[in-house]
Amino acid sequence: IGFTRLSIVDSVYGMQPMILHMYPHLTLICNGELYNFRKLGYEYSFKYETNCDVECILQMYGAGFSIEKCVQKLDGVFAFALIDSKRMKVYTARDPYGVRPLYRLETTSGILGLCSEGKGIVQLGTKYLNGESWTLKQFPPGHYAEYDILPSGRTKLVIEKKYYNIGDPPKFKTNIPQSDISASDTHAMIRRLLTESIRKRLMSERRIGCLLSGGLDSSLITALLVKLAKEHNLPYKIQTFSIGMGCSPDLVAARQVALHCGTEHHEVAFTEQDVASALDKVLRCIETCDITTVRASVGMYLVSEYVKK
Secondary structure: OOOOOOOOOOOOOOOOOEOOOOOOOEEEEEEEEEOOHHHHHHHHOOOOOOOOOOHHHHHHHHOOOOHHHHHHHOOEEEEEEEEEOOOOEEEEEEOOOOOOOOEEEEEOOOOEEEEOOHHHOHHHHHHOOOOOOEEEEEOOOOEEEEEEEOOOOOEEEEEEEEOOOOOOOOOOOOOOOOOOOOHHHHHHHHHHHHHHHHHOOOOOOOOOEEEOOOOHHHHHHHHHHHHHHHHOOOOOOOEEEEEEOOOOHHHHHHHHHHHHHOOEEEEEEOOHHHHHHHHHHHHHHHOOOOHHHHHHHHHHHHHHHHHHO
16 A cells, blocks of 8 residues: 655644554545544544544544445545455545546456556556456546455455435535525525635645636635635735736736735746646646646646745
8 A cells, every 4th residue: 555645634643544543454545635524523522543634534434334424424525445454345435526536447356456546556557467457447436336355365346336416415514505595595605605615625734825817716715715814813824826828817817806805926927838848747647638628737737836836
């Protein structure tokens, strides 16, 4: 089991693979952010050993929750694998909309490989399977799978099930009204839901910033983030980042929004040559040639390089 972690919550004690003292037979690797882990801890009286959000998966499963109930209780984005060495089981699951990537390699003889990137696991098939046929596909969003671990160390699929359909009411507690509301209340509801969706993402131990294009969505998010940062007494000024070519109207609009909101604003200007130079790296990162994805990802890659510095 290997894991490279971008630590956002509990950078000291949240390293993975995660094994708890109270459940030493369970091993978890999870790429995700779970916004309701503190609510779950309070609701079920979990005694957390770390401050890491993904520990709630181990706590729920260790307390006797089925894997389906575990994933239905999670409010967040995630892709994980959970190994139970006592019951000789492997479970894997992905968030409802597939925000976190997950690839699965399988052979007919029961070899199972899981990875957040296809290129991270394809060499298992090309170098180490000695000609055995294999498949590599994305694990479907909104699904979980259960495998038996056989005495040989290989696996056998027991069940793969879709636990969420678009439009289903969430199983975790939300602020979404469960009945029809009047038209006059719609505006207030949208403001409240958008505000709360930003608030629950403020649990990072690292400095929080915002990508700002100057359009409606990012401008609203920036304005609400600045307001919430003051309410939560964050000890720093919110940073915003924009990217464009030369005197792009997007850069101008973003600059006006940043000035209005009072953020520490950064602009990243790029040229056609910058795009050409970054294209191969972008294609390797996103693992697709889809035109819309590539177009959106080049700018994201360049501004992310700047933010990293």
